[in-house]
Amino acid sequence: MIDKEVQKTILRISLALMVVPSLVYVGLDIGLVSASSSSQDSNYPGTISESELEGATLIASQSGSLSVASKGGTIIARMSAHDAYFDVDRVKPLGSATVLYAAVDIIPRDECGWRSKCVRNVVETYNLTTGETKLLYEQTIPDETAPQWHDADYIGDGKIVVADMSRDRVFIANTTTGIITWQWQAGQAFDPSSGGDNPQDWTHLNDVEVLPGDRIMVSMRNQDQVIFINKSEGVDDSWTLGEDRDPSATNRTLYAQHNPDYITPENGGPAVLVADSEQDRIVEFQRTESGWTQTWEYGVNLGWPRDADRLPNGHTLITDSHNKRVIEINERNEIVWQANAPLPYDAERIGTGQESSGGESAVRLGLSSATESSADDSLLGRIKALGRQIFPDNIVNAISFVNSKYPISFTGMAAAAVSIPLLCLWMLLEFRWSDYTIVPPIKQK
Ligand SMILES: [Ca+2]
Ligand SMILES: [Ca+2]
Ligand SMILES: [Ca+2]
Ligand SMILES: [Ca+2]
Structure with a gap:
C-alpha cells in the first residue's frame, strides 16, 4: 500500500x-x-512607392485588412478601412498603382433600421501610392441570407461584374449610372433542391470571371460546380465542371471550391485552376474532347485554401486560409516564398496579370502533383488526417475559421484545450489537500 x-x-x-x-x-x-x-x-498604403510595388503581393484578408507583402515576404503596408476584404485585383487600365476590391462593412442594427444588423457591400478602387479611394458601387442589405459579395471584377468601360451571393446571381453594372445592364440568376438553371440543405445560403455563388467570347465562368460553391454561362444563351451544361453531390460523398471532383481561374488555349488550356477548399487542395483540370480531366494537384499541409494563381514563371501562388499564410510553390512543388496574414482570401502578385491570366497550364509546364498522403507523414499530418476521419468537416472548419482570426496556431489551441482544464483540476486537488475550506458567508440563524 x-x-x-x-x-x-x-x-x-x-x-x-x-x-x-x-x-x-x-x-x-x-x-x-x-x-x-x-x-x-508598419504603414498604410499611400506611403509606398511605385518601385516598391513591382513584384510585391497583395493579400486581402476576410478578418479586415488589405496588405502588401514585399519580395522578401515582409508586410510593408496594410489598410483596414473595412470589416472584411475578399477578391482584390490590380486594375492597370485605371492606373498602375490602382487596385479594385470587394469589401464589407457590418452595420449595427440600431444604425441600419432593420430587424437584424446589416451588411454594406462595396466595390472600391484604391491607389496604393496616393491612398485615394473611389467608391464604384455599393449595396446595403440585411444580414439574414449570406449577404456578402466575395468577388467583383472590372471589365472595362466603367463596368464591373459582381458575384452577388445575396441574390444568387451574377450582374454587370455601369458604375457611372449605377444601372445593371445584364444579369443571370441561378434560378434560371438550377433546381431549388440543389446545393444541399442551406435555406439561408442557397448557392453561395462566390466567384465570377469574364472569359473571351461572350462567356462568363461562375463558381457555385454549394453545388460544387464551376459553370460556364453564354451571355445570350445561358449555362452550357456540357462545360460544367464538378457535380452536385450528397454531403457524405467521397472522392468528389470539387467540394465547396473558391476562385476558379481560366487558363486560355494560348497559355496551354483551356484549363481551370481552382482552390478545392474543403478537400484542402489546389487542383487543375484540362478541357479535352471528352470533357474535363484532372491534370494537377497540390495538397501538402494546406488548410482550407481559397485562391491559387499560376504565375508567368510557372510557379503557383496559393492562399492558405486556415494556416494564415500565402505561399508560392515552384515547378517542383517546393515553397519558395511565404507571407503571413490573418484569414487570407485572395492574393495577387503585382506585375503578373490578374489571377492566372499570365500563367500557363500544368500540361504545358509538365507539372507533377504533390498530395498530403505523398508528402505529409509527420505526426501533425497524421493527427490532422485522424481528426478529419473522426470529426465532421463543418465542425473542423468552424473551429479552424475561429482559430485563423486569432494569434494562436491550431496546435497551440489544442494544447491550451488540454492544459487549462488539467491546470484547473490540479488547483482543485491542491485546495482539497490543503488546510483551507470554503465557509459560506451567510448562515441560517
Ligand atoms: Ca483577385
Ligand atoms: Ca473574379
Ligand atoms: Ca486565382
Ligand atoms: Ca488571386
Whole structure:
C-alpha cells in the first residue's frame, strides 16, 4: 500500500509533466504567431512607392485588412478601412498603382433600421501610392441570407461584374449610372433542391470571371460546380465542371471550391485552376474532347485554401486560409516564398496579370502533383488526417475559421484545450489537500 503523501507526489509530478510543457508551448506559440503578425502594423498604403510595388503581393484578408507583402515576404503596408476584404485585383487600365476590391462593412442594427444588423457591400478602387479611394458601387442589405459579395471584377468601360451571393446571381453594372445592364440568376438553371440543405445560403455563388467570347465562368460553391454561362444563351451544361453531390460523398471532383481561374488555349488550356477548399487542395483540370480531366494537384499541409494563381514563371501562388499564410510553390512543388496574414482570401502578385491570366497550364509546364498522403507523414499530418476521419468537416472548419482570426496556431489551441482544464483540476486537488475550506458567508440563524 502506497503512502497517501507518496500518491499525492506521484499525481503532482504527472500533472506537472502534462501541464507545464503544454503551457510553455502555448506561451511560445502565442509569442511566435503574434511576432510574425506584428510586422503588419508598419504603414498604410499611400506611403509606398511605385518601385516598391513591382513584384510585391497583395493579400486581402476576410478578418479586415488589405496588405502588401514585399519580395522578401515582409508586410510593408496594410489598410483596414473595412470589416472584411475578399477578391482584390490590380486594375492597370485605371492606373498602375490602382487596385479594385470587394469589401464589407457590418452595420449595427440600431444604425441600419432593420430587424437584424446589416451588411454594406462595396466595390472600391484604391491607389496604393496616393491612398485615394473611389467608391464604384455599393449595396446595403440585411444580414439574414449570406449577404456578402466575395468577388467583383472590372471589365472595362466603367463596368464591373459582381458575384452577388445575396441574390444568387451574377450582374454587370455601369458604375457611372449605377444601372445593371445584364444579369443571370441561378434560378434560371438550377433546381431549388440543389446545393444541399442551406435555406439561408442557397448557392453561395462566390466567384465570377469574364472569359473571351461572350462567356462568363461562375463558381457555385454549394453545388460544387464551376459553370460556364453564354451571355445570350445561358449555362452550357456540357462545360460544367464538378457535380452536385450528397454531403457524405467521397472522392468528389470539387467540394465547396473558391476562385476558379481560366487558363486560355494560348497559355496551354483551356484549363481551370481552382482552390478545392474543403478537400484542402489546389487542383487543375484540362478541357479535352471528352470533357474535363484532372491534370494537377497540390495538397501538402494546406488548410482550407481559397485562391491559387499560376504565375508567368510557372510557379503557383496559393492562399492558405486556415494556416494564415500565402505561399508560392515552384515547378517542383517546393515553397519558395511565404507571407503571413490573418484569414487570407485572395492574393495577387503585382506585375503578373490578374489571377492566372499570365500563367500557363500544368500540361504545358509538365507539372507533377504533390498530395498530403505523398508528402505529409509527420505526426501533425497524421493527427490532422485522424481528426478529419473522426470529426465532421463543418465542425473542423468552424473551429479552424475561429482559430485563423486569432494569434494562436491550431496546435497551440489544442494544447491550451488540454492544459487549462488539467491546470484547473490540479488547483482543485491542491485546495482539497490543503488546510483551507470554503465557509459560506451567510448562515441560517
Ligand atoms: Ca483577385
Ligand atoms: Ca473574379
Ligand atoms: Ca486565382
Ligand atoms: Ca488571386
